Amino acid sequence: MRPVDLTTAFAGITLRNPVLTCSGTYGFGEEYADYCPLEALGGITLKGITPLPRLGNSVPRLVETPAGLLNSVGLENPGLEEFLFSYLPKIRKMPTAVIANISGFSLEDYVQMASALQVDSGLAALEVNISCPNVKHGGMHFGTDPQSAEEVIAAVKTATDLPIIAKLSPNVTDIVGMARAVQRGGADALSLINTLLGMRIDIEQQRPLLANTVGGLSGPAIRPIAVRMVWQVAEAVDLPIIGMGGITTWQDAVEFILAGATAVSIGTGNFVNPQAPLEVLQGIDVYCEKHGITSVRNLVGLAHKA
Amino acid sequence: MLTDGLVVVHEGLGEEKLGLRRLVLKGPIAKTAQAGQFVAVQVQDSSIPSFDPLLRRPISLAEISPDQEEITLLYRIQGRGTEILARARCGERLSLLGPLGKGFSLPKIGELWLIAGGIGIFPLYALAQSALAQGLIVRLFWGGENQSFLKSAGLPAWQALGIPIHLSTLDGTLGDKGLVTEQVQVRLSQLFRQTKQADSSSPGQISVATCGPKKMMQAVTELCMNFSVPVQVSLEERMGCAVGACLGCVCTLIDEAGTLSHRKVCQDGPVFRGEEVVWDASC
Numbered sequence: 172m173r174p175v176d177l178t179t180a181f182a183g184i185t186l187r188n189p190v191l192t193c194s195g196t197y198g199f200g201e202e203y204a205d206y207c208p209l210e211a212l213g214g215i216t217l218k219g220i221t222p223l224p225r226l227g228n229s230v231p232r233l234v235e236t237p238a239g240l241l242n243s244v245g246l247e248n249p250g251l252e253e254f255l256f257s258y259l260p261k262i263r264k265m266p267t268a269v270i271a272n273i274s275g276f277s278l279e280d281y282v283q284m285a286s287a288l289q290v291d292s293g294l295a296a297l298e299v300n301i302s303c304p305n306v307k308h309g310g311m312h313f314g315t316d317p318q319s320a321e322e323v324i325a326a327v328k329t330a331t332d333l334p335i336i337a338k339l340s341p342n343v344t345d346i347v348g349m350a351r352a353v354q355r356g357g358a359d360a361l362s363l364i365n366t367l368l369g370m371r372i373d374i375e376q377q378r379p380l381l382a383n384t385v386g387g388l389s390g391p392a393i394r395p396i397a398v399r400m401v402w403q404v405a406e407a408v409d410l411p412i413i414g415m416g417g418i419t420t421w422q423d424a425v426e427f428i429l430a431g432a433t434a435v436s437i438g439t440g441n442f443v444n445p446q447a448p449l450e451v452l453q454g455i456d457v458y459c460e461k462h463g464i465t466s467v468r469n470l471v472g473l474a475h476k477a
Numbered sequence: 478m479l480t481d482g483l484v485v486v487h488e489g490l491g492e493e494k495l496g497l498r499r500l501v502l503k504g505p506i507a508k509t510a511q512a513g514q515f516v517a518v519q520v521q522d523s524s525i526p527s528f529d530p531l532l533r534r535p536i537s538l539a540e541i542s543p544d545q546e547e548i549t550l551l552y553r554i555q556g557r558g559t560e561i562l563a564r565a566r567c568g569e570r571l572s573l574l575g576p577l578g579k580g581f582s583l584p585k586i587g588e589l590w591l592i593a594g595g596i597g598i599f600p601l602y603a604l605a606q607s608a609l610a611q612g613l614i615v616r617l618f619w620g621g622e623n624q625s626f627l628k629s630a631g632l633p634a635w636q637a638l639g640i641p642i643h644l645s646t647l648d649g650t651l652g653d654k655g656l657v658t659e660q661v662q663v664r665l666s667q668l669f670r671q672t673k674q675a676d677s678s679s680p681g682q683i684s685v686a687t688c689g690p691k692k693m694m695q696a697v698t699e700l701c702m703n704f705s706v707p708v709q710v711s712l713e714e715r716m717g718c719a720v721g722a723c724l725g726c727v728c729t730l731i732d733e734a735g736t737l738s739h740r741k742v743c744q745d746g747p748v749f750r751g752e753e754v755v756w757d758a759s760c
Contacts, residue, residue, distance in 0.1 A: 195723065202722035202744075206479050206574075218724075226729075226739055229758070233715045233725040238528040240717065244724045247739060391528045419528065442532055442718045443519070445479055445574065 175459040176466035177452070179213070181411035181433045182334045182359035184296050186213040186268055189467055190424070190452045193415050193438030194219050194272035194298060194338070195244065199258050200265050206445035211452070213434060214268030216362075217258075219300050221273075222280050224250035229382035234371050239392030239417075240439050241369050243383035246274055251284055263293035270336065273327075274300040281323050285330035297333045299324060301353075302340030302365040314340035314365075317352035324356030336413065338362035339400075341393075346400045350408040360411045362436070363404060364397045389439040391417040398430050405431025405472055419447055421454020428455070428467070429474035480504055481570040482516075485547065487563075491629020496554035497596075498563055499539075506575050507548045510541045512604035513580025513686075513711055513748045516548070517719040519572035520558040530558045533574060535716050535743070537600035537688075539631075541607075551599040551631065577719055581709055581748050583607065587682030588614040592661055592697050594689020595621055598630055600711055601688055605638060618643045618664075620657025620693070624650035657689075658696045665704045685709070686748075691756065698751030708751035714742040721745075729758030 177188040194216040197203060209215065227247025234241045249257070262269050271294050275281040281299065288297055301323055302314035313319045320337070328335050337353035339346065341364040350361055366387025371380045379385075397416025405412060414432025418424050419440035427435050440447040455467060464470050482502030490497035506516060517533035540549035554563050565571055581604050583589070589608045591601045598619055608615050617635060621627045623646050635642060643660045644652025653660055668683070687697045688711040701708035717725035721744030728742050730753045737755065740746065 196718070198722035202718070202720050206720070226737070227724065227727070230727060231715050232727070233717050233723075235530060235532055238531055240531060242717065242723070242725060247724050247727065390531050439531070439717075442723065443528065444572075445720070 173465065175456050175464065176468070177456060179434060179468055182296070182336070184268065184334050184360070186434060188213040188452055189428070189434040189455070190448050191216060191270070191413060191434055191436040192441060192448060193436045194270075194300065196438040196441050200262060200269065203441060203445055207441075207448055210266040212267045212448055213452075214270060214295060215265070216270040216298055216436065217262070217272055218248055219246055219272040219274045220248045220251055220254050220284065221246055221275060222251050222283050224248065224253060231380060231382055232386075234380040234386070236369070236371060236388065236390075237392060239388050239390035240442070241371060241381060241386040241388050242366070243381045243386035245383060251287055255287060259292060268295035270294065270296045270298050272298040272300055272338070278323055278326055282326050282330045285327040285333075288331055288333060290332050292333075294333055296336050296360070297327070297331055298336040298338050298362055299327050299358075300338050300365070302338055302342075314349070315343050317348050320349055321352040321356040324353045324358050328357035334359040336360045336362050338365055340365050341396060341400060341416075342368050347403055347407045350404045350410065354408055354410055358410060360413060360433075361404065361408075362413045362415060363401050363432075364393070364416045367393050367396065389417065391419055391423075393417050394423060398426055401427055401432050402430040402474075406475065418451065419443055421451045421458065424451045424455055425458050425470070428470050429472070431472040431475065433468075433471050478505065479572070479574055480506060482506065482548070482573045484565050484567050484569045484571065487565055487567060490551065490631065492625055495626060495629050497629055498552055498554065500550045500552070500562075500565070501547050502550065502571065502573065503545070503547050504573065505546065506573060507541055507543050507546045510538055510548060510576035511580040512538065512541065512607050513600055514538055514576040514578050515600075515747065516550070516573045516575030517577060517716070518550070518562065520562045530561065532558075532717065533719060534558045534562065535577070535719055537711070537747075538576070539599045539602050541603050551596070553596050574719060578743055578747050579745060581686050581711070583611055583613065584682070584684045584707075586613070587684065588616060590661070590683060590685045591615065591617045592657060592685055592687040592689070593617070593619045594657055594693040595626075596630060597687070597689030597693075597711070599688075601686065602631065602634065604686055605635075605640065609638065609640070616641045616643070618645075618657050618661050620645040620647075620689075622646065623648045627651055656693070656696075658693060658700060661697065662700055665700060665706070669704055685751075687711070687751070694751070695756040698754065698756075702752055709748050710751045710754060711747045712742050712749060712754070713747065716743050719743045729755040731755050
């Protein structure tokens with residue numbers, strides 16, 4: 172029997188397999204290299220960067236919830252200049268597809284970063300974070316208002332020749348409307364979903380547990396919401412989707428692909444099991460073979476056709 | 478590395494109501510681990526895999542035995558994660574990430590003072606063992622709630638090392654009544670007076686390693702800085718990935734020029750030089 176074809180391609184991005192890692196959970200690619208070989212991954216998405224360096228929020232930045240994790244890191248990052256100077260040279264040599272993630276506080280911020288990151292930077296694509304819940308105006312405004320979302324994506328699209336992936340916030344009433352807006356703006360693909368806004372309170376101290384009061388919820392707890400949003404957007408919008416939100420096992424990943432995701436991305440799951448991406452990939456392979464699927468591309472959205 | 482640890486001992490430590498546990502794990506981590514480093518243990522009832530609790534628990538290494546390929550973790554049950562961990566039985570395997578972080582560095586010569594508050598004593602035992610193996614003089618200052626706590630949390634094992642020990646308890650049931658920092662201050666002052674007479678600017682060749690509540694480590698650091706004694710502190714913070722990827726566990730440091738920066742407790746620490754830590758950072 173022929174081995175399952177795991178390669179995938181969408182929006183001008185070619186991947187050796189459909190398993191990626193999520194921005195903010197994988198540093199700049201080196202942190203997990205001892206635990207999960209980069210060359211085995213379809214690709215990685217880097218920690219979000221902003222034009223200027225940011226120290227981020229105070230600690231505590233993390234608190235656990237049932238099958239979930241709340242975080243409010245607040246976009247701590249070295250800034251664009253340091254990224255280009257210190258990180259990009261190493262990133263160019265990484266044996267996997269690398270997607271940079273950009274965040275901003277104004278249209279100009281996004282354009283400045285997109286202009287500095289082009290195909291010849293050695294990147295595979297640019298993920299535009301219009302959905303960070305943890306900083307004031309941290310893109311969240313762009314991520315919850317369709318017209319702003321369209322404008323920011325259109326501006327970024329003009330500024331770079333890299334494929335544009337719009338990372339959408341689930342903190343909206345109409346995810347399909349947001350997906351349509353960024354499609355009009357010229358997005359080449361979608362990342363679905365970012366974290367859900369949540370909070371926890373220390374009942375003894377009678378205070379919020381996170382220094383930032385609220386944070387973004389990730390992990391298995393949010394998976395059904397993510398699957399639902401991938402499903403809804405796949406029904407309505409003709410753009411490739413990178414599915415994410417609580418994927419920790421291969422079964423989770425297959426669910427996203429069946430819902431319409433062309434690729435999947437693992438975030439918080441890496442913290443639980445640093446080899447989760449490898450196990451997910453292997454599981455997808457075995458699943459396809461068992462179900463007589465010759466290419467993982469043929470699995471995408473299959474649940475819609477049943 | 479991501480590896481398994483075989484549970485060879487898992488037992489209560491001292492009085493049961495204190496919820497202290499001793500867990501000895503066999504595996505390759507012992508070969509390379511150093512005092513002050515930690516492991517991230519997956520806390521799951523292995524018979525029923527679940528994602529609640531989700532995250533691994535960072536636990537410091539209390540003893541490292543490379544020849545037996547064993548590490549000892551001492552911990553206190555204080556939440557759902559450690560409650561589930563406490564159910565692990567001998568013969569089970571626990572998923573471990575480690576050894577993680579940057580541990581203590583040993584001075585080449587002289588006297589190493591270990592200053593512990595409460596269960597902050599745990600990682601200092603491995604440090605005491607390696608310091609003694611290198612021929613350093615080791616002295617312990619340890620403060621706890623009361624006699625029962627100190628005895629339960631490993632005092633007999635410390636006494637077996639044959640080193641000078643200065644104890645403090647809040648209720649005065651063992652050692653001096655009061656805070657551990659009071660004893661440290663008295664002794665440093667004495668030494669400082671002696672060496673001053675000998676025309677030296679600092680008590681010779683003493684260095685300090687401390688672990689305990691944040692306020693206590695801050696006080697120890699201030700004391701040490703007053704007496705020009707180098708101090709290493711082992712910080713604690715809520716961790717996500719434990720490998721430096723998620724930026725969940727940062728601390729704030731200040732350099733000589735007064736510039737503030739963040740470091741990851743999991744990767745750049747948990748051990749830092751006391752004087753570089755900003756204890757009341759608001760960013």
